[in-house]
Amino acid sequence: MLSISSRYSLTRLERKMRNANSFAEWKEAALEHDVKSGFDAWKHKEESKSYDYVNIRNRISAIRELRRKQDDIGLLFALNEGIHGNQGGMGKSILYERAKFGTKHLIEEYVDEIVDALEHISTIPESDGITKEDKIDFFERASHCFGRSALMLSGAGSLGHFHRGVIKTLFEHDLLPTVISGSSAGAVSAAILGTYTDDELPTVLLSDKALDPLQEKIDNRPKRLIRKQVDPASLEILLEELIPNITFQEAYEKTGRMISITIAPFEEHQTSRLMNAVTSPNVFVRTAVMASCAVPGVYPPVMLMAKNVYGEAQPYLPERRWVDGAVTDDLPAKRLARLYGVNHYIVSQANPLSLAMMKGEQYMPVTNGVKKVLRVSTHEMLKSGENFSRRYLRKIPDAGKTMKIFYSVMAQEYKGDINIAPSFSFVDPQKLLGQLTSAEIKELIIEGERSTWPKLEQIRTCSKIGHKLDQILDHHSDHNIKRLYKKRR
Numbered sequence: 088m089l090s091i092s093s094r095y096s097l098t099r100l101e102r103k104m105r106n107a108n109s110f111a112e113w114k115e116a117a118l119e120h121d122v123k124s125g126f127d128a129w130k131h132k133e134e135s136k137s138y139d140y141v142n143i144r145n146r147i148s149a150i151r152e153l154r155r156k157q158d159d160i161g162l163l164f165a166l167n168e169g170i171h172g173n174q175g176g177m178g179k180s181i182l183y184e185r186a187k188f189g190t191k192h193l194i195e196e197y198v199d200e201i202v203d204a205l206e207h208i209s210t211i212p213e214s215d216g217i218t219k220e221d222k223i224d225f226f227e228r229a230s231h232c233f234g235r236s237a238l239m240l241s242g243a244g245s246l247g248h249f250h251r252g253v254i255k256t257l258f259e260h261d262l263l264p265t266v267i268s269g270s271s272a273g274a275v276s277a278a279i280l281g282t283y284t285d286d287e288l289p290t291v292l293l294s295d296k297a298l299d300p301l302q303e304k305i306d307n308r309p310k311r312l313i314r315k316q317v318d319p320a321s322l323e324i325l326l327e328e329l330i331p332n333i334t335f336q337e338a339y340e341k342t343g344r345m346i347s348i349t350i351a352p353f354e355e356h357q358t359s360r361l362m363n364a365v366t367s368p369n370v371f372v373r374t375a376v377m378a379s380c381a382v383p384g385v386y387p388p389v390m391l392m393a394k395n396v397y398g399e400a401q402p403y404l405p406e407r408r409w410v411d412g413a414v415t416d417d418l419p420a421k422r423l424a425r426l427y428g429v430n431h432y433i434v435s436q437a438n439p440l441s442l443a444m445m446k447g448e449q450y451m452p453v454t455n456g457v458k459k460v461l462r463v464s465t466h467e468m469l470k471s472g473e474n475f476s477r478r479y480l481r482k483i484p485d486a487g488k489t490m491k492i493f494y495s496v497m498a499q500e501y502k503g504d505i506n507i508a509p510s511f512s513f514v515d516p517q518k519l520l521g522q523l524t525s526a527e528i529k530e531l532i533i534e535g536e537r538s539t540w541p542k543l544e545q546i547r548t549c550s551k552i553g554h555k556l557d558q559i560l561d562h563h564s565d566h567n568i569k570r571l572y573k574k575r576r
Contacts, residue, residue, distance in 0.1 A: 096123055104187070105510070105537070110256070113540045117187035126186040133193045137182055139175035143197050146174070150204055160216045163208060163225060170201060170229050170552060180504070183545040190548065198548055202555045205229075209559045230556040234430030236549070237266040237423050239503060240273025242413025243437035244382075244520050245317065246509075247272025248528045252535020253435040253507055254280060255292040262546050263344075265557060266427045268361070268419055270349035270412035273435070274379035278330045278372050281338045281346030291329075316520050319386050326373050326380075334394050335375075336368035336568050343561070345427055348375040349412030349419055353388035357407070359415035361422045362391075364568055369393040370403050378409035385520060386410075413438065418500065431553070432503030433546060435535070442508060505542055505549070509534050 100120040107113035121127040133140045146165075153162040173179075177194045189195065209226070213219045238257070240250045250273055257263045269277025279291055339345060347363040360366070362375040370393045378389035388408035395401050416422070417438060423429040436442065511534075523531075 093123060104541075107537065107540070108533075110260075110536075110540050110543070113537070114188060117541070120187045124187075130186055130189060130192050133191065135182075135191065137179055138177050138191070138194070140191075140193055142175040143177060143193055147193075147197055147200050150200055154204065154207070159208070159211055162204060163217060163221070166201075166204060166208070166229070167225065170233050178504075178549060183548075187541065189544045195548055198551050201552055205552070205555050205559065226556060226559055230553075230560060231428060233553055233556060235266055235428055235557070236264040236431040236433060236546075236553055237268065237420075237427070237429040238264045238433045238435065239418045239420070239423075240267070240269040240276050241417050241434065241436045241438045241441065242271030242273055242411065243439075244272055245523050246437045246439070246531060247275060248523070248531035249437040249509055249535040249538075250276040250435050251292065252532040252537075253539050254535075255532070256536045256539040256543070257546070258288060258292055260543055260547070262543065262550065264433065264550065265343060266345045266347075266423060266429055268347040268349065268423060269376075270379055270417050270419075271382070272380065272437075274348045274376045274412065275326070275329065277346045277348060278376045281335075281342055281344050282331045282333060282372060284342050316385075317522055321522075322380060322386070323377065326377055330373045330376060332371060332373055334369050334371055335362065335364040338372055339364040339568060346372075347419065347423065347426075348372070348379050349416045350375060350378045350391075350409040351412050351415040353383075353408040353410050359412065360409075361416070361419050361426070363426070365426055367391075367393070367403070368568060369395070371400070374403075379412040381410045382520065383410050383414065417441070418503065420500070420503065431549060433505045433542075434503035434507065436502070436506055436508045442511075505545055507535075507538050507542055509538055 097120060100116045100123070103116040104113050104120070107116065118127075121130070133144065149165055150162065153165055174197065177191075177197070182190045182194065205226075208217075208222065211217065213222070238254075240247075240253075243249060250269075254263065254276055263280065267277045267280050269275070280288070283291060333341070335346070345364065347361045349359060349361055351359045362370055367375075370391055374389065374392045378391060381387065381389050388410050390405060390408055391403040392400050393403035418432070418434060420429070420432055423432075509531075
């Protein structure tokens, strides 16, 4: 039982973490909190019912012994026995929610040992025992089995500047996944990541440059009772300023990042699409983002544009129009898994509706198992309701379309393996599509940074092996679009 003075000290440190102005400041307070709360000792103690610490310790010892004996063939065999992110249950979220900074040191030690062993295998000279083909075969299978991490950026309206703080922090700590999806406001941030190289990104992410070319006019405008909304013309100017006029294929070849933009059909009986270098290599990124930001009833639906074989722009599916991707597939986890072998999802979530739903679920006085059953039951009820309304609203197309959007929004899954969300749950409705001042944008960016700092060590630990495998297979070579189409051997 903690004393009153200890509880007061912990509360003071939590307040300091919440108001920190840099990661270094936050980390210092978090480490001190772990010492005072006793979780620093918890991190050093290997034993726990939450994961198979014996299995992990034995694997570390076996790999170290093979390295000591310089038995590279035996090491390759041992690594072949299994490389995955949930070894011995080490991927369980509960192991990353107790301490404020990091997790069990045994887990971090295991990850570092695997990364070192992979680097060693990749650099040893080819021989009769381990040929170049053996190496390639091993690393491709290991990457396929381990899977990839993906960053999914939700829809958020004008609150999408929160995503900028998230990606700024991940970029600074070299933790940006190569697979990134975005819908609605999240599509803008995804497009920035996919069209700017690492050398160019600091200009957008780390400078004080405003993300809106009309920002000066907004800041100097007299305060009004009703906030001015972002109109289609202003949105188009913003996207032209931010996003280069290149295709998804050109974007991938330039940056090596695999970005996907979710768009929803305006017409009935059509399905949502995930636009990327695999599914739509010749489509212009900017038009896909414009479509993904076209909120139904607020912005007109958008026709996509693509580059033809002569390098000229022409309509893509000219008979179709597209709207806000968040209404049908805000977080396209299943599609990313199928296209890119993703099995670990980092979600930047700033959608006010989903934040309210997540907050409500958090405070429900029932176990996680009951919450899961309620979630599944609710989704099934919504599916039944959609089928019912579709049958009886055939003669009223607009009503049927509205009900379809409602069911689609309510039935989606808005969480991933690691969830980064702002501290606020209530949002002024005027801000959702409103023009924000520079001060408001900066507040959202710092909120994104502060919300990401507590997740950095979990992201680092869970993605470090995958990053190393991608780095070994890539070798910083030019990105060939055809590599994405080929099946793994």
